[in-house]
Amino acid sequence: MMDVEKAFGKIASLCARQEMCASDIRKKLLKWEMPHADAEKVVARLISEKFIDDARYAGFYVRDKYRFNKWGKDKIRWQLRLKSISDEVINEALASIPDEEYSNNLQQLLKTKNRQLKQDDPYKRKAALMRYAASRGFKSDEIANALKNLLLMEDDF
Known part of the structure; x- marks a missing residue:
């Protein structure tokens, strides 16, 4: 001991x-x-003595998981909750993600995944993309909007 x-x-x-x-x-x-x-x-x-600070930790965690792992806000939120970080601190840290950058990140993630899919049926392809983005922690309305934009941008979808 x-x-x-x-x-x-x-x-x-x-x-x-x-x-x-x-x-x-x-x-x-x-x-x-x-x-x-x-x-x-x-x-x-x-x-x-400021060696640990949950707010500082949450800020670093959010930036790291968002930028490098390409996680959505929901997944980040749940992972921080597992570490007993308060909702107030989590919300403050998540607010630091710029909305436009967040949308672009999701868009890019879906575009990359779309190229990897071998599915010909557009409904199955869309469902696969929805599941993929949801597993990364994005909300269904965010995914739907990103897919709409993706459909407008790509003719071969």
């Missing part, structure tokens, strides 16, 4: 290298078999 000071030092070092949220830290401390009360002390100190 690890004492509070040693655990704080190890976790602070980890947080200096990589952005983490409070729930990730709690899990790590409990995995190290630290008593819950001591783990909470370490987390409280990390928060007070």
Whole structure:
């Protein structure tokens, strides 16, 4: 079992290298078999010394998953909820995604997937694109609008 000071030092070092949220830290401390009360002390100190900040973490997480993984807002929201981030913090972080860029991202994702599909039936093709975008965390109305735009842009759809 690890004492509070040693655990704080190890976790602070980890947080200096990589952005983490409070729930990730709690899990790590409990995995190290630290008593819950001591783990909470370490987390409280990390928060007070600004090593961890859930709002900062959510901002980085949103930008990373949106830009690099091409996830939609719904998938990002659910993943952050799994990390016990508050809805207020999640909404604030998601608001940082520009609407036009978000739409263009979905459009590009669908265009790329459309080229990969070997389906000839337009209804099955559209259904496959809907399922794909939904699995990436986009809302059905956003997907429908993007598909409408895609249909207008591509004659071979």
